[in-house]
Amino acid sequence: MMDKPTTTLKAIESTPPLADLDRICDMQEGRMAGKIFWDSEIYEQELEKIFARCWLFVAHESQIPEPGDYVATTLGEDEVLVVRQKDRSIKVLINACPHRGNKVCFAEAGNARGFICNYHGWAFGPDGALRGMHESGVYEQSGFDKSRQGLREARVDSYKGLVFATFAADAPSLADYLGPMTWYLDVILDNDEGGTEFIGGCIRSTYECNWKIAAENFVGDILHAGWTHDSAAQAMLGGSVTKVSELPESYQVNWNGHGYEFARDLVGNAAVLGESAINKYLHLHSPKAAERLGEFRARMLGAVSSFTVFPNFSFLPGQNTVRVWQPRGPNKIELYTWVIVNRNAPAEVKEKWRRGAMMTFSPTGVFEMDDGENWEYCTKTSRGKVTRYQDLYVGLGMNSRLSDTELPGNVFRGQLNEANARAYYQRWKDLLQARTWAEVPDRNGKLD
Amino acid sequence: MNTLELVTLEEERAVQAFLLREARLLDEDRWDDWLLMVSERIHYWMPGIENRRREDARGGFNAEHMALFDDGYRELQRRVARFKQPSAWAEDPPTRNVHLISNIEVYAGENPGEYRAFSCFVNVRSRGLDEQYQIAGRREDVLCREGDGLKLLSRRILIPNATLPCKNINTFL
Ligand code: FES
Numbered sequence: 001m002m003d004k005p006t007t008t009l010k011a012i013e014s015t016p017p018l019a020d021l022d023r024i025c026d027m028q029e030g031r032m033a034g035k036i037f038w039d040s041e042i043y044e045q046e047l048e049k050i051f052a053r054c055w056l057f058v059a060h061e062s063q064i065p066e067p068g069d070y071v072a073t074t075l076g077e078d079e080v081l082v083v084r085q086k087d088r089s090i091k092v093l094i095n096a097c098p099h100r101g102n103k104v105c106f107a108e109a110g111n112a113r114g115f116i117c118n119y120h121g122w123a124f125g126p127d128g129a130l131r132g133m134h135e136s137g138v139y140e141q142s143g144f145d146k147s148r149q150g151l152r153e154a155r156v157d158s159y160k161g162l163v164f165a166t167f168a169a170d171a172p173s174l175a176d177y178l179g180p181m182t183w184y185l186d187v188i189l190d191n192d193e194g195g196t197e198f199i200g201g202c203i204r205s206t207y208e209c210n211w212k213i214a215a216e217n218f219v220g221d222i223l224h225a226g227w228t229h230d231s232a233a234q235a236m237l238g239g240s241v242t243k244v245s246e247l248p249e250s251y252q253v254n255w256n257g258h259g260y261e262f263a264r265d266l267v268g269n270a271a272v273l274g275e276s277a278i279n280k281y282l283h284l285h286s287p288k289a290a291e292r293l294g295e296f297r298a299r300m301l302g303a304v305s306s307f308t309v310f311p312n313f314s315f316l317p318g319q320n321t322v323r324v325w326q327p328r329g330p331n332k333i334e335l336y337t338w339v340i341v342n343r344n345a346p347a348e349v350k351e352k353w354r355r356g357a358m359m360t361f362s363p364t365g366v367f368e369m370d371d372g373e374n375w376e377y378c379t380k381t382s383r384g385k386v387t388r389y390q391d392l393y394v395g396l397g398m399n400s401r402l403s404d405t406e407l408p409g410n411v412f413r414g415q416l417n418e419a420n421a422r423a424y425y426q427r428w429k430d431l432l433q434a435r436t437w438a439e440v441p442d443r444n445g446k447l448d
Numbered sequence: 449m450n451t452l453e454l455v456t457l458e459e460e461r462a463v464q465a466f467l468l469r470e471a472r473l474l475d476e477d478r479w480d481d482w483l484l485m486v487s488e489r490i491h492y493w494m495p496g497i498e499n500r501r502r503e504d505a506r507g508g509f510n511a512e513h514m515a516l517f518d519d520g521y522r523e524l525q526r527r528v529a530r531f532k533q534p535s536a537w538a539e540d541p542p543t544r545n546v547h548l549i550s551n552i553e554v555y556a557g558e559n560p561g562e563y564r565a566f567s568c569f570v571n572v573r574s575r576g577l578d579e580q581y582q583i584a585g586r587r588e589d590v591l592c593r594e595g596d597g598l599k600l601l602s603r604r605i606l607i608p609n610a611t612l613p614c615k616n617i618n619t620f621l
């Protein structure tokens with residue numbers, strides 16, 4: 001798919017960075033201030049310098065197979081439509097009318113020949129072009145130029161089924177943005193020749209938490225699982241969560257704020273679904289996956305692992321839950337949750353994953369219930385004037401970097417580590433500091 | 449089933465009593481007693497609500513799509529098992545529940561000894577000092593006779609919300 005630069009978007013003015021960024025976040029020292037989860041000035045900076053700037057996940061291609069198919073989502077708090085075009089390419093259009101700004105599409109998904117604004121009847125094609133309107137004669141009399149009044153477009157690109165968009169004309173290409181992390185993404189996206197698809201539907205829920213605490217949890221916080229999720233593991237398996245410190249081999253890897261943490265136990269994550277059909281599928285499929293990915297990655301398919309693509313797109317291999325932590329203010333998110341499966345997996349296995357993912361990681365999921373409360377109170381305690389400036393410890397696993405490894409990215413020994421969290425917050429800080437993409441420093445190879 | 453066939457007053461009263469008792473057991477955290485009211489053949493389903501246009505044939509929910517509950521007996525047992533774990537940190541102090549049940553309509557079921565019941569609910573939960581969540585919805589149940597009493601054979605729960613206004617549903621509806 002073409003990575004086409006924006007033509008109709010007006011650039012937004014870059015604001016100066018916050019004066020106290022070092023106080024808020026110092027990853028060399030492994031500390032940050034509680035304020036990072038609460039402050040509304042920080043949040044405004046994030047909307048501008050992260051969400052209006054980074055490549056953000058918008059859809060899986062399987063959600064919009066046919067021309068005219070669309071799904072609605074948001075880039076930060078900006079509402080957009082992801083629309084399959086006649087030529088099979090995908091456009092991401094701002095879901096706001098260029099006349100007075102009304103929303104032009106109110107459905108979350110569907111198939112449309114175009115979008116007609118409810119207010120004064122401006123009618124747009126699936127490509128966003130303004131085609132006509134109610135009382136079009138009066139516009140003609142005033143020399144109106146339809147060609148300049150289409151729905152605004154974001155840049156779009158995709159990686160193996162995952163569609164991303166960005167508002168930033170100066171952002172690197174998606175390939176450069178993801179960098180070597182695609183090697184790890186392929187564990188999920190490319191372990192089978194048929195690729196992947198989303199199961200239908202999206203579950204949305206609302207948390208009173210900062211978006212970063214959730215994204216950080218998936219970037220590299222398996223540490224919490226053995227403690228937080230004991231009750232769910234007891235319920236699903238009749239025993240505790242895998243003791244991560246006892247796994248023979250595990251890593252954290254990161255690159256430009258993206259992070260994957262993983263063991264190579266093949267079914268550690270998947271096992272908590274308590275579905276033998278899924279474990280069996282993974283065992284049978286692993287040798288086939290090895291032909292595509294090699295032995296090393298074939299052992300990661302459903303292993304104890306999690307991933308965040310900076311800033312807010314996460315998933316859990318094995319449980320196959322995919323999620324976006326949509327920012328809705330400094331202390332609120334909407335969580336969009338989907339289930340991803342191999343397109344060629346047997347129907348009964350897909351069905352087990354559909355149910356299993358929801359049973360464990362959804363608003364009714366026995367695992368997710370204990371996460372929610374943690375994230376909300378990590379956020380809420382930071383509202384105190386004093387708490388806001390107290391240090392939070394992010395120092396676990398300093399000096400655990402591996403230099404004698406062939407693995408791509410910045411590689412760290414052991415999953416019980418805060419290396420990925422530090423890299424995540426460092427990237428966050430670098431983006432908040434930089435006025436343009438060109439100013440964002442390259443820290444790869446330089447992380448401790 | 450196209451026609452709704454009324455049942456006797458005694459039968460209607462028995463079904464109403466069942467639904468109200470069920471709500472009370474949940475409010476009292478008596479999950480094991482609640483499970484005893486559920487048939488082992490249960491299908492307990494709460495589909496995710498999709499905000500689609502009227503002309504969209506896919507409709508507002510779909511059996512093959514994602515759901516909040518899509519459970520058999522084993523899944524309900526697992527959920528109850530978590531509630532009862534001492535390490536269910538987010539249940540201690542406990543969540544306090546009120547389940548209000550109304551708009552009860554009782555009709556004959558498809559098979560002898562079965563009833564079809566419609567009802568509405570409002571579930572109010574509070575946690576900690578100040579958290580409060582309210583979910584309202586409609587239910588369509590099938591109750592059956594098993595052994596000496598009524599059991600819940602299937603339940604479909606529809607809420608109006610396409611986005612859940614809270615972080616979880618840590619109860620049954
Ligand atoms: S706001 Fe859309 S036509 Fe006027």
Ligand SMILES: [Fe+2]
Pocket residue numbers: 217224225228229367371
């Ligand atoms: Fe968790």
